[in-house]
Amino acid sequence: MQQVCLLTVVSLFVTSAQCKTPGLQTRITDRALEYATEVALDILSKQVTGQQIPDQHGQSGDVKFDITGMNVKQFTKPSSRVSLIQNVGLSWSTSGTGLAIHGDFKYKYRKGIIKISDHGSFDLKANSINFQIKIEIGMDGTGRPTMKAVGCSCNVGSADIKFHGGAAWIYNLFSGQLENTLKDMVGGGNGLLCKQLNTLIDVNGMKSLQKLPVTVQIAKRFLLDYRFLSKPSFQTKFMETYHKGEVYWNAVPVDAPFAAPPLLKSSDTSRMMYIWLSDYVFNTMSYNALKYNQLQYNVTNKDLPSGVLNTTCPQSTCIGKIIKAIGTKFPNTTVMLYMKSTSMPNMTVQNGSTVVNASGDIVFFAQQPGGKYTYFLTLSATMSTTISLMIQNEKVFAKVLKLPISVTVKDSKIPVSPEGLNFIVKGIVSVFVEPKLNELGAAGFPLPVINSVHFTNTQLTVAKDTLLIATDLKYSG
Incomplete structure (x- = not known):
C-alpha cells in the first residue's frame, strides 16, 4: 500500500505542551510540506490512473444511453499549495489538474417509427480541475x-x-448531458478525486500513523x-x-522524580525538519537503570585480555x-570484580x-575452591566521559572520546600501592x-x-541540555 508523503511527514510528530516540558520537540517547516505535496501528487497520480468509474445510464430527450467500462487513462x-491553519491542521489546495478518461457507450434513439441503436467508445478530457481539502491533526x-x-x-x-x-x-443529442454527468462524477465533494483523497487521509494515512514508533522497547527492559x-x-x-521523551522501566512505567530542562530556542526554518532531543531522555533511562539494579556487572577473565585477573x-x-x-594471600586463583554504580x-x-x-x-573477590568467593578490597571510582554524537539512519549514535577514571581505596583487607591502583584503572577498568x-x-x-522517511543534509548542534538535529527529508515509500 502506498502512502501520501504529506501524510507521512505530518504524522511523524504532533503536539504542543503547555503543562510539561517536553523531552523531545520537533518542527516541520513549509519546505517539508511543499516537498511532501509533490511526492503526494505523484502517488495520487498512480492511484487515480487506472481507477475504474461506475457505469452510468441516462436519457436525453429521445436518446437513452449507457456508459460502461470507464477508467482513468491519464x-x-x-500546481499545489499547503497552508497551516491555527488550531486545525493543514489546508491543501491545487489548480490545473487534468484527467483523461476512456470508456464505451451504447445508445438507443427512438422517435416515432424511427429506431436507431449503436455503440462505440469515447475519450473524455477534463481540464482545469481544482480541489481543496483540509486535514485536521490531533491526538487520541x-x-x-x-x-x-x-x-x-x-x-x-x-x-x-x-x-x-x-x-x-x-451525439449532439446527449453529449452535453453526458459531459455534465462525467464532470459531476469527477468533481464535487463526492466525486472521484475527493473520494481518493479522503481514502488516502482517513484510511492510508491512519495506517501510516499506526506504524509511527511512539513507544520503543530498549534492551527488552526499558520503554522509550x-x-x-x-x-x-x-x-x-x-x-x-x-x-514526552522519557525512558521508563518497562515493567513499571512511572515518571522520573525530576523534570526535563528547557530546550534551546531557535527560529530557523531553512531545513525541512528540526528535532530537539533533551538530555532528559538519557537521564531518565539512567535513573531507571540504577533504580532497578541494571548498573552492575561481574567482571571476570572472560571480559578481559587472557589472564589479567589471575593471582599467579x-x-x-x-x-x-x-x-x-x-598474589601472596590468594595464590593460584582468579579475581572477580563486582562493579556497581x-x-x-x-x-x-x-x-x-x-x-x-x-x-x-569496584568490589574485589578472590575465587576459592568449591566456587566460593572471598572479599578483600573496595574502591570508589569516578569518571567524566566525553562522547561524540552522530546521526545516521535516523538514529543517534555515540562514541567515547575521553574516559578519565580516578579511584580511591574505600575499604581494604590488603595493602594497595598507587602503582596497583594505576594498573587497576588502566589495565582493567578502562x-x-x-x-x-x-x-x-x-x-x-x-x-x-x-521507515519510509529518511534524513539528508543533516546537521547536529550540541547546546545547553539539548541536541538539535536540523535535516532535510527524503521519502522512499
Missing part, C-alpha cells in the same frame, strides 16, 4: 497522532468528449516513550510538536604480580560537548568500561520516524 499533475487518548479529512471540494473547469463509432449526428503531550502548534511557516602468572601482567599482596550517571550537554558523569564502587560504553553507543538511540 492524470496531469497540478493514548497520545498517538490522528488525522482526518474535512470538507473536500473539487471543481472541473471544462470537459471535452470525443466519440468513436456510431452515428455522429446523434515518544507519545504526544497535546495537540500540534501551527505557525505561519511551520508546525511544532512536543513529545609467569609474566608480570596479571593482578597478582602487580599487586603482590593479592552508587549514583545515577548524569549526562550534560553544553558548550559543544556531551559529558556523562558517573561514580561507583579496558572493560570503554568497549562496553561504545557497544551501547553503537546500538543507536532511535528517533520517532516512519
Whole structure:
C-alpha cells in the first residue's frame, strides 16, 4: 500500500505542551510540506490512473444511453499549495489538474417509427480541475497522532468528449448531458478525486500513523516513550510538536522524580525538519537503570585480555604480580570484580560537548575452591566521559572520546600501592568500561520516524541540555 508523503511527514510528530516540558520537540517547516505535496501528487497520480468509474445510464430527450467500462487513462499533475491553519491542521489546495478518461457507450434513439441503436467508445478530457481539502491533526487518548479529512471540494473547469463509432449526428443529442454527468462524477465533494483523497487521509494515512514508533522497547527492559503531550502548534511557516521523551522501566512505567530542562530556542526554518532531543531522555533511562539494579556487572577473565585477573602468572601482567599482596594471600586463583554504580550517571550537554558523569564502587573477590568467593578490597571510582554524537539512519549514535577514571581505596583487607591502583584503572577498568560504553553507543538511540522517511543534509548542534538535529527529508515509500 502506498502512502501520501504529506501524510507521512505530518504524522511523524504532533503536539504542543503547555503543562510539561517536553523531552523531545520537533518542527516541520513549509519546505517539508511543499516537498511532501509533490511526492503526494505523484502517488495520487498512480492511484487515480487506472481507477475504474461506475457505469452510468441516462436519457436525453429521445436518446437513452449507457456508459460502461470507464477508467482513468491519464492524470496531469497540478500546481499545489499547503497552508497551516491555527488550531486545525493543514489546508491543501491545487489548480490545473487534468484527467483523461476512456470508456464505451451504447445508445438507443427512438422517435416515432424511427429506431436507431449503436455503440462505440469515447475519450473524455477534463481540464482545469481544482480541489481543496483540509486535514485536521490531533491526538487520541493514548497520545498517538490522528488525522482526518474535512470538507473536500473539487471543481472541473471544462470537459471535452470525443466519440468513436456510431452515428455522429446523434451525439449532439446527449453529449452535453453526458459531459455534465462525467464532470459531476469527477468533481464535487463526492466525486472521484475527493473520494481518493479522503481514502488516502482517513484510511492510508491512519495506517501510516499506526506504524509511527511512539513507544520503543530498549534492551527488552526499558520503554522509550515518544507519545504526544497535546495537540500540534501551527505557525505561519511551520508546525511544532512536543513529545514526552522519557525512558521508563518497562515493567513499571512511572515518571522520573525530576523534570526535563528547557530546550534551546531557535527560529530557523531553512531545513525541512528540526528535532530537539533533551538530555532528559538519557537521564531518565539512567535513573531507571540504577533504580532497578541494571548498573552492575561481574567482571571476570572472560571480559578481559587472557589472564589479567589471575593471582599467579609467569609474566608480570596479571593482578597478582602487580599487586603482590593479592598474589601472596590468594595464590593460584582468579579475581572477580563486582562493579556497581552508587549514583545515577548524569549526562550534560553544553558548550559543544556531551559529558556523562558517573561514580561507583569496584568490589574485589578472590575465587576459592568449591566456587566460593572471598572479599578483600573496595574502591570508589569516578569518571567524566566525553562522547561524540552522530546521526545516521535516523538514529543517534555515540562514541567515547575521553574516559578519565580516578579511584580511591574505600575499604581494604590488603595493602594497595598507587602503582596497583594505576594498573587497576588502566589495565582493567578502562579496558572493560570503554568497549562496553561504545557497544551501547553503537546500538543507536532511535528517533520517532516512519521507515519510509529518511534524513539528508543533516546537521547536529550540541547546546545547553539539548541536541538539535536540523535535516532535510527524503521519502522512499
